[in-house]
Amino acid sequence: METDASVPSGLAAPQRVLLIIAGGIAAYKALELIRRLRERDIAVRCVLTAAGAEFVTPLSVAALSGERVYRDLFSLTEESEMGHIRLSREADLVVVAPATADLMAKLANGHADDLASTALLATDKPVLLAPAMNVEMWRHPATQRNLARLKDDGVRVIGPESGDLACGEVGAGRMAEPHDIAAAVGFLLAGGEPLLAGRHALVTSGPTREAVDPVRFISNRSSGKQGHAIAAALARFGATTTLVAGPTALGDPPGVRTVHVESAQEMAAACEAAMPADIAVCAAAVADWQLRAVAARKIKKRGAAPAFDLVETPDILATVSRPGPRRPRLVVGFAAETGDLIAEATAKRRRKGCDWILANDVAATPIFGADTTTVHLITATGAEAWPRMSKIALAERLARRIAAALAPAAAPSPA
Numbered sequence: 001m002e003t004d005a006s007v008p009s010g011l012a013a014p015q016r017v018l019l020i021i022a023g024g025i026a027a028y029k030a031l032e033l034i035r036r037l038r039e040r041d042i043a044v045r046c047v048l049t050a051a052g053a054e055f056v057t058p059l060s061v062a063a064l065s066g067e068r069v070y071r072d073l074f075s076l077t078e079e080s081e082m083g084h085i086r087l088s089r090e091a092d093l094v095v096v097a098p099a100t101a102d103l104m105a106k107l108a109n110g111h112a113d114d115l116a117s118t119a120l121l122a123t124d125k126p127v128l129l130a131p132a133m134n135v136e137m138w139r140h141p142a143t144q145r146n147l148a149r150l151k152d153d154g155v156r157v158i159g160p161e162s163g164d165l166a167c168g169e170v171g172a173g174r175m176a177e178p179h180d181i182a183a184a185v186g187f188l189l190a191g192g193e194p195l196l197a198g199r200h201a202l203v204t205s206g207p208t209r210e211a212v213d214p215v216r217f218i219s220n221r222s223s224g225k226q227g228h229a230i231a232a233a234l235a236r237f238g239a240t241t242t243l244v245a246g247p248t249a250l251g252d253p254p255g256v257r258t259v260h261v262e263s264a265q266e267m268a269a270a271c272e273a274a275m276p277a278d279i280a281v282c283a284a285a286v287a288d289w290q291l292r293a294v295a296a297r298k299i300k301k302r303g304a305a306p307a308f309d310l311v312e313t314p315d316i317l318a319t320v321s322r323p324g325p326r327r328p329r330l331v332v333g334f335a336a337e338t339g340d341l342i343a344e345a346t347a348k349r350r351r352k353g354c355d356w357i358l359a360n361d362v363a364a365t366p367i368f369g370a371d372t373t374t375v376h377l378i379t380a381t382g383a384e385a386w387p388r389m390s391k392i393a394l395a396e397r398l399a400r401r402i403a404a405a406l407a408p409a410a411a412p413s414p415a
């Protein structure tokens with residue numbers, strides 16, 4: 001990366017994105033995207049197309065980006081201050097959000113008749129498109145042909161997502177969410193590949209707390225380090241990631257939507273609400289039992305010790321793994337065992353119906369709260385011993401493995 005003389009020595013120059021905002025109702029989300037990128041200390045310079053300016057004002061874009069907005073290819077003042085070549089070269093990455101069918105067509109065919117298309121053609125930096133359009137426009141053979149050509153040219157694409165569209169129709173065409181685009185940008189700027197762009201990942205992490213009375217609870221030693229690291233790694237790989245976290249001392253991972261819960265019941269409800277997902281990783285140490293009835297008042301230490309009437313908590317992993325149209329393509333669980341590790345974890349994989357299990361021998365080495373871990377990956381085809389590594393490295397390795405299993409060329413059933 002180029003260095004900036006205005007930055008004090010020892011500090012890296014901020015990374016810079018050229019954001020091209022084309023015309024479409026999703027342009028309003030570009031404002032949110034600018035904020036998300038700035039939160040990541042990424043400098044954002046914007047080009048607003050004429051159609052884009054019908055949806056968002058140059059003033060909003062300038063105010064949020066903190067820089068002047070470029071609009072006109074033939075403006076003498078703009079050209080004398082910052083030529084279109086410099087505009088695209090000074091960026092580390094060019095992002096088009098929303099990318100319309102028209103702008104995609106222009107780029108695929110090498111047109112350069114306005115500032116946006118000229119900057120795209122003149123750039124020597126990676127380009128990330130976040131398409132947004134009507135479902136039929138997206139499905140049209142011309143758009144799909146342009147998309148294939150752009151991908152061949154090395155252009156990265158995130159989304160579009162499926163759902164209700166602004167035009168009133170339902171289907172693929174909705175622009176990826178700004179925090180997901182920001183995560184993909186962060187990943188690309190870090191030199192990575194958004195291997196999981198367009199996927200939704202659900203991760204559970206941490207312990208749960210099952211209330212006994214207003215002051216006491218049943219819980220366990222889980223720190224949440226592994227689950228949080230997995231959520232962060234999946235997000236770095238470009239997945240839209242929802243983390244459902246029990247009480248931990250950890251901060252929310254960047255680029256991840258984190259839902260905080262306390263009990264197993266709350267965790268199950270939050271997971272249900274976060275579905276559908278393409279990937280689910282259940283790393284939480286969910287308490288196995290909860291009290292049938294939580295005491296409304298503090299239980300007093302008088303007379304005999306209280307006997308607790310316990311009932312099983314909902315099994316989130318087994319529920320998520322249940323066959324059906326909403327089942328994620330890949331479900332990964334954990335198994336903390338103190339007996340015959342492989343045999344117990346293999347049986348647990350079948351019993352819970354998940355695809356993979358990462359099995360920890362919690363009797364051999366302290367895992368809870370530690371920064372390193374040793375696991376076996378149990379799949380339908382056998383067990384694989386992974387070397388001892390940090391929880392962050394394990395998260396990275398798992399995310400890579402998940403991306404490989406979900407890649408279009410991979411076998412239909414993940415092994």
Ligand code: CTP
Pocket residue numbers: 204264282283284285286287288313314315316317318332333334335336337
């Ligand atoms: N799990 C879950 N919901 C529960 C209990 C466990 O989602 N109520 C998930 C955990 O997140 C983990 C996996 O199930 O991915 C296995 O957890 P573990 O505690 O090892 O298994 P248990 O089902 O509790 O079985 P046992 O304690 O009998 O070994």
